[in-house]
Amino acid sequence: MASLGGFTAKSKMGTSASGDNGFCTLMEYMGRGGIDVGDDLVVLFSHIQYASKRIAALVASPFNSSLSKQDNAAGAGSSSDRDAPKPLDIVSNEIILASLQNSGKVAVMASEEDDAPIWIDDGVPFVVVTDPLDGSRNIDASIPTGTIFGVYKRLVELDHLPQEEKAILNSLQSGTRLVASGYVLYSSATILCASFGSGTHGFTLDHSTGDFILTHPGIKIPPRGQIYSVNDARYFDWPEGLRRYIDTVRQGKGKYPKKYSARYICSLVADFHRTLMYGGVAMNPRDHLRLVYEANPLSYLVEQAGGRGSDGKVRILSLQPVKLHQRLPLFLGSLEDMEELESYGDIQQKVNPGYEV
Numbered sequence: 001m002a003s004l005g006g007f008t009a010k011s012k013m014g015t016s017a018s019g020d021n022g023f024c025t026l027m028e029y030m031g032r033g034g035i036d037v038g039d040d041l042v043v044l045f046s047h048i049q050y051a052s053k054r055i056a057a058l059v060a061s062p063f064n065s066s067l068s069k070q071d072n073a074a075g076a077g078s079s080s081d082r083d084a085p086k087p088l089d090i091v092s093n094e095i096i097l098a099s100l101q102n103s104g105k106v107a108v109m110a111s112e113e114d115d116a117p118i119w120i121d122d123g124v125p126f127v128v129v130t131d132p133l134d135g136s137r138n139i140d141a142s143i144p145t146g147t148i149f150g151v152y153k154r155l156v157e158l159d160h161l162p163q164e165e166k167a168i169l170n171s172l173q174s175g176t177r178l179v180a181s182g183y184v185l186y187s188s189a190t191i192l193c194a195s196f197g198s199g200t201h202g203f204t205l206d207h208s209t210g211d212f213i214l215t216h217p218g219i220k221i222p223p224r225g226q227i228y229s230v231n232d233a234r235y236f237d238w239p240e241g242l243r244r245y246i247d248t249v250r251q252g253k254g255k256y257p258k259k260y261s262a263r264y265i266c267s268l269v270a271d272f273h274r275t276l277m278y279g280g281v282a283m284n285p286r287d288h289l290r291l292v293y294e295a296n297p298l299s300y301l302v303e304q305a306g307g308r309g310s311d312g313k314v315r316i317l318s319l320q321p322v323k324l325h326q327r328l329p330l331f332l333g334s335l336e337d338m339e340e341l342e343s344y345g346d347i348q349q350k351v352n353p354g355y356e357v
């Protein structure tokens with residue numbers, strides 16, 4: 001164990017993957033001295049981590065308030081206003097696209113920010129789906145934000161199809177086919193959590209060297225937490241089952257005989273990261289979050305950490321996406337909490353009176 005600026009780098013790697021100082025970087029962890037995920041994926045992740053460092057710098061920049069204000073300005077970023085600064089989520093999208101292009105490993109990128117997936121290259125191994133900057137509405141208050149991504153293999157059997165068609169079909173793969181997924185949390189620390197199919201692991205950015213250091217190897221979500229995370233201003237729009245569940249656990253009358261606490265940042269990556277660390281459930285019961293860009297990558301990570309991701313009825317990863325921007329209710333969390341929550345049956349919110357924020 002090594003101490004790094006207050007963090008404990010709990011590397012369980014053998015000496016082969018940890019440097020002279022005992023730290024293990026993301027690249028070392030993925031490479032031949034570590035779990036050896038293959039050179040292609042290492043190259044891809046080196047570009048993803050580079051993009052995330054640029055986005056981390058962007059969201060922390062003193063100059064970003066003028067950018068994010070453009071979110072509300074009519075025409076910002078459109079062809080009628082080409083010289084205006086672009087909103088941060090658009091800039092983040094461009095940063096990720098450039099990195100994926102430069103990696104030479106990505107055939108197609110599907111982003112929450114784009115109407116259609118972008119075909120990048122033929123004959124290369126991966127498909128990347130991403131939400132480049134989730135929670136961007138929080139930026140002006142310096143509240144944490146995050147990037148979410150999932151990696152699939154290119155479906156070679158679709159190579160003969162027209163580009164537009166194969167771009168969409170490659171991007172609509174079921175979550176069970178993910179070969180890796182991750183998120184980057186931009187908060188008091190910048191943390192990249194990823195899974196390559198053998199556990200979920202957290203790496204913290206060391207700003208002095210620019211490396212992501214393995215600080216949270218083999219994350220295990222506690223089987224039960226004592227926290228629920230939801231926008232409960234919508235209580236009266238919830239179905240009866242969800243109301244009963246929340247009423248029960250907040251009174252300490254559920255299967256876990258303690259009163260639950262509420263936490264809701266309204267920034268999915270931050271709410272998810274806390275849930276992974278402390279346990280409990282993070283949910284958005286209405287049709288709001290996206291299956292392809294958010295629900296699948298995060299469900300893969302929570303499952304790899306021993307938890308569960310559901311739409312309130314079925315396992316997220318078992319769903320076959322039918323539309324790129326398909327939205328759904330999302331429930332992620334500790335196994336026992338999720339089982340208890342789902343046992344209430346009626347937990348998907350169907351009512352949406354048109355919330356303004």
Ligand SMILES: O=P(O)(O)OC[C@H]1O[C@](O)(COP(=O)(O)O)[C@@H](O)[C@@H]1O
Pocket residue numbers: 134135136137231266267268269271284286288355357
């Ligand atoms: O308004 P709600 O239902 O509380 O939704 C909040 C959620 O929406 C998000 O802001 C994402 O929304 P967008 O994809 O529209 O940016 C999440 O970060 C957050 O968890």
